[in-house]
Amino acid sequence: MQISMIYLIDGSLESLLCAVFEWFERKPGKILLQLENHYQPDAFTEVFYVHKDNKKADRVWAGLQKKLDKSWMRRFYCTFLSESAQAYSSLFEFSCYIFSSPPGAGANYGNAHVLAVAQTARKVEREKHRMEAFIRFQHSADGIFYCCIDPDFNVLPLIMNHFKNRYADQQWIIYDLKRHYGLYYDLEKAEEVNLNPDEEKNLQKTTGGLHADQENLYATLWKDYFKSTNIAARKNTKLHVQHVPKRYWKYLTEKTGI
């Protein structure tokens, strides 16, 4: 089908939901969803800037909640966190399909958009799970356990509860270097924090002194354990790398230089 219009969104969840709202309001036919900052003007297709309006976004969100169960709402959110233009487009098409179909349409895996959202959500969940597995805290002199990450997708909102429940009796910071924000848990609540570039650099430096000895001891013990628990006769590098892809090695105490 001919593309009749380009919808431009700013990349926020609200603007994505508003795009759905505007499409149903105007019914322009087949449209192309693009990010404002990626947009290359072209002479032939009409452009529509989607304005963010929280009321409209809320209505679309509530409408989706009526049509989709909880697990689908989570998939929707996860797919959004993948931060790719392709995923936004899938979400847009998916929403239009869901709103134009009777309830239960989420089960139609034969539909390309349903499948795309389900599969992207799965990728994001996998990255979330990897972060839960591969984050390695270091205990700093001021008593805070900290870790810097740069995940493929924006998974901090997804991992917050996991770490909050698990480490309820220790202060911790997980900082996303790629997206320049982090989570800080102060024994009461976990919240988003933003650091300035200097503070970010400090976070990545290891602390010195007595405390560092203790940290080094546990890092060494962990590396020792990692080596001792391996069975050399069963060596299977392919499987090892498949489970622990090389791009994550930088996080892992046991994979960093001895």
Add this chain to the structure above:
Amino acid sequence: MSERIREKLNILADAAKYDVSCSSSGGTRKNDNKGLGDSHASGICHTYTEDGRCVSLLKILLTNHCIYDCAFCVSRKSNDIKRAAFTVDEVVSLTINFYRRNFIEGLFLSSGIFKNADFTMERLLNVVKKLRLEERFNGYIHLKTIPGASEELIREAGLYADRMSINLEMPTESGLKLLAPEKSHEDVKRPLGFVQNQIIQFNDEKKLIKSTPKFVPAGQSTQMVIGATPETDKDIMHTADAFYKNFALKRVYYSGYIPISNDNRLPLIGTQPPLIRENRLYQTDWLMRFYGFHVNELLNDANPHLDVDIDPKLSWALRNLQFFPIDINLAAYKMILRVPGIGVGSAKKIIQARKFGKLRADQLKKIGVAYNRAKYFIKCADTTYQIKDYQGTQIKSFILAESQSKYLKNDVQQLILF
């Protein structure tokens, strides 16, 4: 101080590594005491060793001193190796400090038998008690039940552990008698049965009294060593099936024997561990637990061994071509599940998606079906009418020709005459 603890950890982790279980799933402990740790229902593998096995728990022995002399075991009394023993505090401190840094999901604690069963069990109990009560640790704990320990000790340990296990070691009684004359399957069955009864009792009580404490919430498991003694795959899987049924086990693990001894009853040092066979046994185990296969369908007197070159599901399908091809758009879920190339996830998606219209091959591929394998066994909306009926051996050679098995390094294709 730190050198000694390093040495101990090296010795006692090395001795524990032949226990393959590292699962941390099924734990249900919630961090409701503002303590440390919260179990993740599906478990988390924090890293993988270079042999590709998951590392989820700190897996160590309390000690590798042992009064037994089992030929297959690296800690056997007659083996000339370094011995060590952790104190209770050392294990607790290692567990807590590893856990706080997100290295592990919890502790897997086993032990050689020193003095006697009760003495050993009591030490294990002290560790878990200290972790749970003093350190308020809610992470996962997998504890070995020591066969022969008193029921009071086992019951108390069950209140703190998430999973308990006892290894069968050899798949048959005769195999075990050959390598470990002091042990028997009966010694394993008794405590397994005891813990299972306790689990049932606690669960029944829980229905009436909500405050009933948890008892081994992640259930029990066991492990068999494969390839040390001459059992057939049929013997192994029938034993596994019986233990799944009789003791409601969560898992049976199969561990390919790694030659560690010059004992002439065992494979020579340097022999390759039976990795393919182990893999095929796990596949069979999965087919029994998640795909609705009965063990007799996969392994029986006519087929006492699993095929090495193809997986057990494909091998079953080729022996039972009378059931195929099935129509993806009509067949029951349990038949779709039996098609080679279709897993549980794809089967569920197919069942949901076909309500919206007949499915085509391209949709199946996108859903995640291994179509090149499945195509010999299914019909979908756009399947053209096939005049030719293939023989099982032909299908097998087609599939082998286009798949690259990691196990077949020098792939030799046998020519087929007819």
